[in-house]
Amino acid sequence: MEETELCFPQLNTSCRRPKRPHFETMLIYVVLSCISVLTVTLNLLVIISISHFRKLHTPTNLLLLSLAVSDFFVGLLMFFQIMLIDGCWYLGDILCVMYQYLAYTITAASTGNMVIISIDRYVAICYPMHYSSKITQKRVKICVCVCWICSAIVQSLILKDDLKQPGRYNSCYGECIIVVNYIVGYIDMTFSFIVPIAVIIVLYFRIFVVAVSQARAMRSQITAAALQRSETELCFPQLNASCRRTQRPHFEVLLTYIIVSSISVLTVILNLLVIISISHFRQLHTPTNLLLLSLAVSDLFVGLLMFFQIMLINGCWLLGDLMCIMYQCIAYFVTMASLGTTIMISIDRYVAICYPMHYSIQITQKRVKICVCVCWMFSVIVQSLILKDGLNLSGRYDSCIGQCVVFVSYIAGLADTIVSFIVPITVIVVLYLRVFVVAVSQARAMRSHITATNLKHSVITKKSELKAARALGVVVVVSGGFAQYSNW
Structure with missing residues (x-):
């Protein structure tokens, strides 16, 4: 039998609610409360900022202010939604209808604000010369007021039966539901969802088309300017056969260097700690830890190779063809050795869990060391055969000096x-x-x-x-x- 309790124990007509695990209820309360507080706080900051600073009183910011107000009310209404988690409404039928009415009105107003914002962006991008004359603060204020008034009137008509007689559709005390006529609901969905979504999609699609055409025009201008001013530079300026690299923004290059360098240093340090720990302490010399040691060694080499990968960010290899092929070979066989070690770890776990009584007999340190050595030697041999053309003739596939590529047959x-x-x-x-x-x-x-x-x-x-x-x-x-x- 399902365990239930009354919302109002003193009333026989009270609704019943099923019991939930305490942890699940607390988790839902905490998550919804955090989302509600965050929504209210952030939108309140937007409202205060735009309202206080006159410099921000632009048509677009006024639209954002209206959207922030609607989202602010959404955050407040979430506190009432938390009350409905356990299926009980404690504030009476009148507040129930008011809550539903506000939720409907705010949702419709928020959708209308997004439509107006899309119109604002459409005029700003597609007709920038006429934006200041067509989109003014006065017109925006009128549109925002009309949007909110229309939302309130339309939702009043939709919920008129519930507003006249609150709680008429509740089957028990403590329930908060409203019933909307099928035709009315279809009309509301059409004007509150389908039409706004269609308008927004059409406008932003038009914006996308205009933006793409503008981007192509700018790209053509930049390409022409690059050819005239020779904005590309050689990897080796003293050689005419040198590869060319395109100038990148300084911030982008610096950010890429910092991220890749940080990942590389972190990978090297952490795997070096694992290698030192397992190698130094004899009590850690177990079969599983020896496999982890092999995996840490391969990952250490991956971290070291990332320093060479940094060099290829700007498209130039400055260490010559021999170092290029050595870098590619090491990268290939280290990756394969890492995969092989991962397979051996899965085999180790398989035997430990499926055959625990035979684990100490079948998985020994000597066998693990042999398997690790075979794995590394097999990786070196296989990758040497795959890259044998590159090893014999390093740089044969480079189209210019400063390039580092290897070719592998199909x-x-x-x-x-x-x-x-x-x-x-x-x-x-x-x-x-x-x-x-x-x-x-x-x-x-x-x-x-x-x-x-x-x-x-x-x-x-x-x-x-x-x-x-x-x-x-x-x-x-x-x-x-x-x-x-x-x-x-």
Whole structure:
């Protein structure tokens, strides 16, 4: 039987509400309250800023002020929405109808404001010379007032039955519902949603077309100016056969350097800490930690190679053809070694969970060291065969001096994709799927055992164990797939 309680215990005609878990209720309350407070605070700041500073009294900002007012009321109404989470309305029928009426009116006014804003942007972009004469503060104020008045009148007509007789459709005390006629609801949806959305889409599509045409015109002018003023520079100014690089904004280049450098330094430092910790402390010399050590070494090389990737941001390689091919080879075989180590980690976890009694016998330090060495040597050999043309004739595919490219044949690229991506993903998915199945079966066995020994708490036990099994399965599958994807 469903556990329910009355909204008003002293009244027999009171509505009933189903009990919810305390954690779920608290979480919903906290999330909605935070969203409501944030909405009210931010929109209040917009309202105060535009209202206080006369410099901000422009037609566009007045429209934003009206939109902020509607969103501000939306944030306030969310406090009443929190009350309806448990299915009970405690403020009476009159306040219920007023709440619904305000919600409808504010939604319609907000939609109307967005339509007016789209019209404002359309005139500003498509007819910039006529914007100041067509869009004035007085006209904007009139449009905003008409929008709010029309929203209030239309919603009054739609909810007139509920406004005349509040609570007429409530089946029990503590309920807050309104019923809108089918035809009236269809008309309201047409004028409050379909028509505004259609107008906004048409206007912004027209803006997009005009913006694209303007961008093409600007691009043509910039291209012509670049050819005349030679805004491109050589990677090696003293060589005519040097590659050219296009000038980028200083801020963009600096930001890219900072982000990539920070990621590289962080990757190197964290993986170096893992390598030092596992190598120094003998009690950490376990099979699983040795696999993690191999993965940390490969990720350390990935972090180091990112310093060379920084050099390629502006399209110039300054270290010569030999260093270019060495960089590409190391990047290829480090990535493959990392994938191979990830597969071995999944095998290690598979044996540990599915065959825990045989784990210490089958997974030993000696076998793990051999597997790690084989993995790295196999990666070096395979990638050397794939890039053998580049190793024999470095720079043969460069079209100019300062370029760093390698060419891989179609067959070699297909084989590399199968060996380095498809097979590892398949193996990891199969292994972790098997781990998930075993985890579920173990959880069911534990549930049966606990149910037999302690019948009173059987319901709680079933729910908790089933959730644990599902959570474990999801975690291992997602973590395995994400680890594989990140390494790739």
